[in-house]
Amino acid sequence: MSSHNAKAPYYYVPHSSKWPVLGGVCLLMTMAGASAWVNNIGWGMYASFIGIAMFLVVLYNWFGDAAAESESGQYSDRIDISYRWSMGWFIFSEVMFFAAFFGALFYAKGVTFPWLADLNHKVIWPDFNGIWGGVGPAGTVEAFSKMTLTIPTINTALLLTSGVTLTIAHHALVANQRSKTIFWLFLTILLGAVFMGFQAYEYIHAYSDLNLKLTSGIYGSTFFMLTGFHGFHVTMGAIMLSCVLYRLMKGHFRPDWHFGFEGAAWYWHFVDVVWLGLYFVVYWN
Incomplete structure (x- = not known):
């Protein structure tokens, strides 16, 4: 496969991102809610679904950043x-x-x-x-x-x-x-x-x-x-x-x-x- 952009850096190093931390928090909320849900604790179902919804928002923005980086020509064959x-x-x-x-x-x-x-x-x-x-x-x-x-x-x-x-x-x-x-x-x-x-x-x-x-x-x-x-x-x-x-x-x-x-x-x-x-x-x- 040819390089997407001949002027792309040798290897792209992404800038600091908040998405990994937020994604971890959302997954923690999801699993804590699921654990409470299966043990018949009232707030468990709501916490689980809120965590899933928040995680989807994180993924949307996270992958959106990656797509923008790719389309702007910052990725090479190494990426x-x-x-x-x-x-x-x-x-x-x-x-x-x-x-x-x-x-x-x-x-x-x-x-x-x-x-x-x-x-x-x-x-x-x-x-x-x-x-x-x-x-x-x-x-x-x-x-x-x-x-x-x-x-x-x-x-x-x-x-x-x-x-x-x-x-x-x-x-x-x-x-x-x-x-x-x-x-x-x-x-x-x-x-x-x-x-x-x-x-x-x-x-x-x-x-x-x-x-x-x-x-x-x-x-x-x-x-x-x-x-x-x-x-x-x-x-x-x-x-x-x-x-x-x-x-x-x-x-x-x-x-x-x-x-x-x-x-x-x-x-x-x-x-x-x-x-x-x-x-x-x-x-x-």
């Missing part, structure tokens, strides 16, 4: 490489995050359930049949039904299609076809929004019709933790792509200088891959 490494390590940390939950799921299904269902444990758990998604001994977990494949299959098609539309948008940007890029990127965001709508409907269906809740044993807890965190990542990815779309409409990015677009695209493709894992491991069982 571009730094951003690529940073985004790569960030996505790697997300891989490890989901690996922990997938690990818990595999351990429960492959180790704990067969172990508790063997003959040596029939005295302790006589009614336990070791069926994943089944109900344990009486009085432990309320009866529930497992998820079906209809909505997850639709969501799989939506996310895979969004990956295709995002790739088309990227190729259009490289070809300097801005209008085409904007159209296909908007379509990608729309597909993500439809995905989240279906997931919200799936959660309502699980609670009201299947009696499947976060408290429904290890099946319910792993299901909602994995799909819930994935849904959160889809939402964040859609927000990232929306910011990129806004910048495209303002004339930002060039065919040879658009890592802001590429970084968001990497994240979106990562979310797609995680969903494929969820679809085959969580739903096909």
Whole structure:
């Protein structure tokens, strides 16, 4: 990739910024509020949502500063490489995050359930049949039904299609076809929004019709933790792509200088891959 600006400094050193400190304060408020919320303390929910709202404001201004620095020609190829490494390590940390939950799921299904269902444990758990998604001994977990494949299959098609539309948008940007890029990127965001709508409907269906809740044993807890965190990542990815779309409409990015677009695209493709894992491991069982 050629340099964005031949007159850019060898390596740009940003000026002092208040955003990292403010971001830390907002995250502290968010997590303190969430901790209070799950412990049924009245102010917890409000503090958590206020912290999230304030953090979004911080991110808007923080990334706005970075975009302004880039568009003013202060970044060189060295900064571009730094951003690529940073985004790569960030996505790697997300891989490890989901690996922990997938690990818990595999351990429960492959180790704990067969172990508790063997003959040596029939005295302790006589009614336990070791069926994943089944109900344990009486009085432990309320009866529930497992998820079906209809909505997850639709969501799989939506996310895979969004990956295709995002790739088309990227190729259009490289070809300097801005209008085409904007159209296909908007379509990608729309597909993500439809995905989240279906997931919200799936959660309502699980609670009201299947009696499947976060408290429904290890099946319910792993299901909602994995799909819930994935849904959160889809939402964040859609927000990232929306910011990129806004910048495209303002004339930002060039065919040879658009890592802001590429970084968001990497994240979106990562979310797609995680969903494929969820679809085959969580739903096909």
